[in-house]
Amino acid sequence: MERDVILREVGLRDGLQLVKEMFPTDAKKRWISEEVAAGMSEIEVCSFVPPHVVPQFQDHEEVVRHAKSLSDLTVSALVPNAKGAERGFMLGVDKLNFVVSASETHNQKNVKCSTEDSLVRFEQIMEVRASNPDYAKTEVCSGVSTALGCTLEGEIDPKRALWLMGELVKRGATEIGIADTVGYANPGQVKALFIDAIAEFGADRVVAHFHDTRGLGLANSLAAYEAGCRKFDASLAGLGGCPFAPMATGNVVMDDLVFMFEAMGVRTGIDLDRLLSIREVLRENLPADEPLHGMISKAGPPKGFRPASQPLAAE
């Protein structure tokens, strides 16, 4: 399947981390399987945090094993530290995502250490990786959260975000997500930062991770695309948020993002109709008061809509 952009499902991690009720393991597996069948090529399936911190991810081993059994899927997971990373390496996860905040205050709140200490934690993860040749098949990546603004500090100097990205790349991060954790970014700011980041680190390394808190999720994705970005995080039905960023609810809605790109002639490799049908898995298994976001699911595609990606052949 030819793709012009890589869309990455983060709902199973960024979305579910805020959902108090346990999302059934079988439903997680079904969500993953059905998205892969719809053409999704990368899914962040869980976070390797201790079960007492986020009970939602206590089934991570079963979920990872299931995801790893599917072909054509890059399986990624979030890790807070070397201990979590070791679990990921042992399970053969394809990519581990570490998170550092560009905002010192947010980093303290989120992971209870300084940004510099977070960089040391990243180094520890790389040391664990180097300790066992089997671990080399796992890439280590990082997200720079609050890279475009912070509910605690306000504006973030883009130079600081770029500096942090550089420090992570220097330490071996193969990809860096520029995260608008709290939905503060605007398209002008996004375009400028992504042009600089891509010039410095290359388009292969840079990922857009936007939230739709203030309605600009798609406009910001468009701005990042125009700046040369080709990798985008989003979540089915816009599930998601950040426990330490008040009001920061909702990743970019994957279904609407697929529609935007496919309508523009940009191939996502994802079958929109099949993707939309997977919202049912969320509807059936999320608490009743959990909102499902998105517009294309309500309005349906335009009459005569011709997506850029060919529909997948039946399996």
Add this chain to the structure above:
Amino acid sequence: MERDVILREVGLRDGLQLVKEMFPTDAKKRWISEEVAAGMSEIEVCSFVPPHVVPQFQDHEEVVRHAKSLSDLTVSALVPNAKGAERGFMLGVDKLNFVVSASETHNQKNVKCSTEDSLVRFEQIMEVRASNPDYAKTEVCSGVSTALGCTLEGEIDPKRALWLMGELVKRGATEIGIADTVGYANPGQVKALFIDAIAEFGADRVVAHFHDTRGLGLANSLAAYEAGCRKFDASLAGLGGCPFAPMATGNVVMDDLVFMFEAMGVRTGIDLDRLLSIREVLRENLPADEPLHGMISKAGPPKGFRPASQPLAAE
């Protein structure tokens, strides 16, 4: 007040035309006054259709007189034909907006005549205007609806939209709205059409009129801006739709559009806080089941947000 873009409130016309219950005349006047105080420079205040067709606009005379009494406001109104236009000319409305559909089928459904006949109706309006020197102070403009797609015909050839714009300009239209009546447009398509339209007719003549039906309203506005468009229709709280275009609910949310532009450093001349407070007029006077859309109204502006426009001095 310096402005980089002109935003035009269309909620009183495009929004209210679908609301069955009469929106109180005093509330319409308050909506208009408060938006002018917030910095809105142009408002489409009503439609000159017969009261038995759309009872919502039966108070058009009082509403127009009120709007005309305010300084710094361009007062516009929709007209379906020469008879409606004459009322507008007599009341001294600054701009009259006529509508023709790029989709022949949609034009038949919407105004029960062919596109060619609609052009004849436009000529009749211009004849009425020429019949009285007092009428010369009123500009006649037109919108090309379904210019970017139609629920009945599907895709619309951009050449047809451009041809129709040309015919209207030839007949004296000073501004042409490119309307995505049913929310079918995507940013790539928007950018291409607006680049062509602005090259042919000039940025002063071209207006973006988008609906958010499929979530791309802001992304499309951004694409039009990047193509050189500087005039944008939107409605407070995204009120709006089209009675003959199923599911076509919701103009672009004015409040979110103001936020996007102001955050990008593009001056709208509109005070976002004051604008947001006017949602209360809608909440108090619309039927309880009428949804108020928008994200910035829920999440609030970012910490330390510095809008591009200086807040207005207190009157």
